[in-house]
Amino acid sequence: MASREHELSALPQTSDPPRGRLSQLLARLISPYLHGEPRGPVPEVLGRLIYPFVRGEAPKPQQATGFYTDTTVCIGCKACEVACKQWNQLPSDGFNWSGNSYDNTNELSATTWRHVKFIEQFSEQTSNVLAPMGTVSDESPLNRWLMMSDHCKHCLAAPCHQACPTGAIIQNEFENVYIQADICNGCSSCIAACPFGVITRSEMGGHSHKCTLCYDRQRDGLEPACAKACPTQSIHFGPVEELREQASKRVDQLHERGVPQAYLYGDVPSETYSAMHSFYLLVDRPSVYGLPDAPFNPWLHMMGDYVRSVAGGLVAIAVLLVVVFLLKP
Amino acid sequence: MHANSSSQHASTKPPLPEQGGQIGYENTTVTKVPGWHGIIAWDALLNGMAMGLFLAAAVSELAAPAVFIGVAKVAYPVALVLLLVDLVLLVLDLGDPLRFHHMLRVFKPSSPMSLGTWCLTIFSLPLTAAAALSVLAKLGWDFERARLLAVVVGLLPGFGAAAYKGVLLSTNAQPGWKDARWLGGYLTNSALLMGCAELLVLSAVMRQTQAIAILRTAFIVLLILNMIPLGLLFANLRTIHAQLYTRGQQWRVGALIAVGALIPLGLILLNGGLLSISVAVIFLLADSWLVRSVYVKIPHTSPLEVRSGE
């Protein structure tokens, strides 16, 4: 698997045509490197140096797309996980019994972009009787499975995107958050920034990877592999506006049918966080699913932190200046 | 209420999880830890030492050229060496060091890492010039105006290169780090303190009595002043430290940090000799390193409850 990964990443890739005179010139300069032709050390070094500076034509903006994941119909079959691994040719993570229900995937990472979570909520006395969905309430003992297929939230104002110093992370024409693997240099800022623990750095190559929302498939007019594979339509893919409508209808429906705790997570912005282009229908507190109860965008603090940082330095400089002026002969 | 009971499993006796399994997701840390380990503590130290030394030397030299010109001319080359070591560490810490220059394909003020890289890169130019011209001056080729110009040009990017580091390590979603509102204030302030200390050592080595007298006073004031942002920083981190460490551990580290600050204070107050200055500065640097490592360790440390459950 590993070697196949290397092979694939070494294949020449077609990219958008260079934008502007300068980029055209640079592209011509390193054309053997760009087109994977045989080359000596000088073109190789030149290519590596210049490549990141060649700009491509930006694609025309399209309708914003995303995922709406209805966790109440998820059956935990992990078809989405498999489809994701397969389509994106992600390497295996090995196999470990986690001891946590049927969840042996454990977490999202550079090599796992879909993660089905299992939450067993059973009371001791009635552990053999499965109550139907509708009977769940706070007083009665819970007897249910919660399952949720987790992935990148494609935040509208994404901390990973704000943190990225190379411009590798972009918001593409579908308003999805996308990491350009050929640009990322593995600085890890995005890992530190993501409040959902979605991104990690791959051991292989040292770059960050995460769900692309099947950018390649979308560009070819296909729906993402996970949504395609989901047998219960727990994963809905489409224009975000439509998804929001669909989701709120489903919440109303569930409320009518006696699931008053159903709600949407991430469909609209909160005071501390932007809307997410992939949002969820949940029936318990977010933290039960391993999501932050109140996600917070760290960038809300950045300006203040800069002010304190600069002030700390300026005060010290002022003190030094005063001492020098007072004591100099 | 949401007891993810394991009683179901108890009857069937499943094999034990291989590596400390966790039932449910309630108490798990959601965020992932970036691979920023010891290298980053050293980087934060060297960053402060390099930029601090340059800024302290430049400010002193510009304010009182007659007193500081000699020691400043030695300080710039030293600062350059420190900066180069720091840059090497930064590059090595990347997942793909050969792509370091990708940082320079965009300028993104929203990213402290981007702002910092640009400041460091731009700053390295006037610093190199100032260092080279200082060395040339020693060799007899004196381009005094050009050297001073380089020093002045270096002030702003040098300050930026010192100021971004704390913001980078506090603008993120990591437990503890996300609450460290005063990290930047502390680090930048501490950079100037360390810079002043280094300049003091250099003056002592070069027997510049006037410079020593001024810098001793500045050092004492700055050291006391630095306690304020340090105290505020630790106030920010109180909650997370309580989750990660026992009271005993917290007291021990706190005492160590306090002693590490009091020893140099006492030494410099008592004696202005080369030996006592050098020892004081070594203690100060060790103390500064300790604070930085304690900070960098936070997201890598698992909370007490989790550990006791193992």
Ligand code: SF4
């Ligand atoms: S969930 Fe994390 S990785 Fe995904 S867009 Fe938001 S911040 Fe970025």
